Amino acid sequence: MSKVLVTGGTGYIGSHTVVELINEGFEVVIVDNLSNSNVEVLNGIEKITGVRPVFENIDCVDYVAMDNMMDKYGEIDAIIHFAASKAVGESVEKPLLYYRNNLVSLINLLQLMPVHKIKNFVFSSSCTVYGQPDILPVTENAPIKPALSPYGNTKQIGEEIIRDTIYANPTNYQSIILRYFNPIGAHASAEIGELPNGVPNNLLPFVTQTAIGIRKQLQVFGNDYDTPDGSCIRDYIHVVDLAKAHVVAVKRMLTGKSKDSLEIFNLGTGRGLSVLEIIKTFEEVNQVKVPYKIVSRREGDIEKVWADPTFANEVLGWKAVETVEETLRSAWAWELNLAKLRN
Numbered sequence: 001m002s003k004v005l006v007t008g009g010t011g012y013i014g015s016h017t018v019v020e021l022i023n024e025g026f027e028v029v030i031v032d033n034l035s036n037s038n039v040e041v042l043n044g045i046e047k048i049t050g051v052r053p054v055f056e057n058i059d060c061v062d063y064v065a066m067d068n069m070m071d072k073y074g075e076i077d078a079i080i081h082f083a084a085s086k087a088v089g090e091s092v093e094k095p096l097l098y099y100r101n102n103l104v105s106l107i108n109l110l111q112l113m114p115v116h117k118i119k120n121f122v123f124s125s126s127c128t129v130y131g132q133p134d135i136l137p138v139t140e141n142a143p144i145k146p147a148l149s150p151y152g153n154t155k156q157i158g159e160e161i162i163r164d165t166i167y168a169n170p171t172n173y174q175s176i177i178l179r180y181f182n183p184i185g186a187h188a189s190a191e192i193g194e195l196p197n198g199v200p201n202n203l204l205p206f207v208t209q210t211a212i213g214i215r216k217q218l219q220v221f222g223n224d225y226d227t228p229d230g231s232c233i234r235d236y237i238h239v240v241d242l243a244k245a246h247v248v249a250v251k252r253m254l255t256g257k258s259k260d261s262l263e264i265f266n267l268g269t270g271r272g273l274s275v276l277e278i279i280k281t282f283e284e285v286n287q288v289k290v291p292y293k294i295v296s297r298r299e300g301d302i303e304k305v306w307a308d309p310t311f312a313n314e315v316l317g318w319k320a321v322e323t324v325e326e327t328l329r330s331a332w333a334w335e336l337n338l339a340k341l342r343n
């Protein structure tokens, strides 16, 4: 059985990926410092899969603790590195926290890989590296635009660190960088999902929390963009589709199918939806109202971006299959289940 180290494995995308890894017969070791997640996520994973993954409460910034952890678990076949800070606004206020958390942890892992004979590395990157692309849909060959926040910059620099490290030593390392578009939704069981701390920054948790009455009103940031209804457009992808791509990526490296020691794939659906379309569809499929008002634009927002997923579809052999209706249903089912868990 191959063993995968998943950093950030109790987080939103991490926990869904752990479920898919276990379903595919992988042994999983989770490392997470619980800075933006809850240890009870392990109960949800266990309920879904029947397996409670090994969990270590460690900060990836701590080199010695990571080194000891790797000694303890012996042979690790691949690392999937999710652990990172990801709030754009907070990163503007606390840039050093972001550079430290996101880059030191990455450097630690890359340094520890040859020490522990770990060859395969999957990295969570973001469509943020494209900024506002000149051509849509955006392919992996689109130019990297200057980052609009320290958070975005950590993803760009992170990609560069990986590239330089791999190309300096392609026999010891191989990596797949996955550039996510906007993950939303939750596992079909509603046992795990997105659980933001405090007031959500992202659209979908704000929508579900407004629909259930935790928030009074959703603010739609701008309706004067150059889009059909004036609100911003994104490529919203079901988190389970996204999670499955990680399993495909790990298998690709383990079976020697990578065409290069470094490969980069867009993970999106290829379909762009506006904020107002998301709200309307959410209301329709769930038969629930989402009170909202249009307010001014949010600083730093991209007007429109959606993926060209052809390269991932054809070369990685992965495709997003969930409909947006099903995805929005799953987000609501999770919010309803959370309400039960809270009571």
Ligand code: UFG
Residues within 6 Å of the ligand: 086, 088, 126, 127, 128, 151, 152, 182, 201, 202, 203, 204, 206, 218, 219, 220, 221, 222, 232, 233, 234, 275, 298, 301, 302
């Ligand atoms: N939005 C609202 N109201 C809200 C929240 C969001 O109208 O309360 C809108 C935003 O303006 C945007 C869309 O919903 O048009 C999506 O916003 P999110 O915050 O959910 O997602 P972003 O596309 O802004 O952010 C994503 C990732 C970040 C990453 C960023 C880079 O979540 O991690 O892309 O562009 F940094």
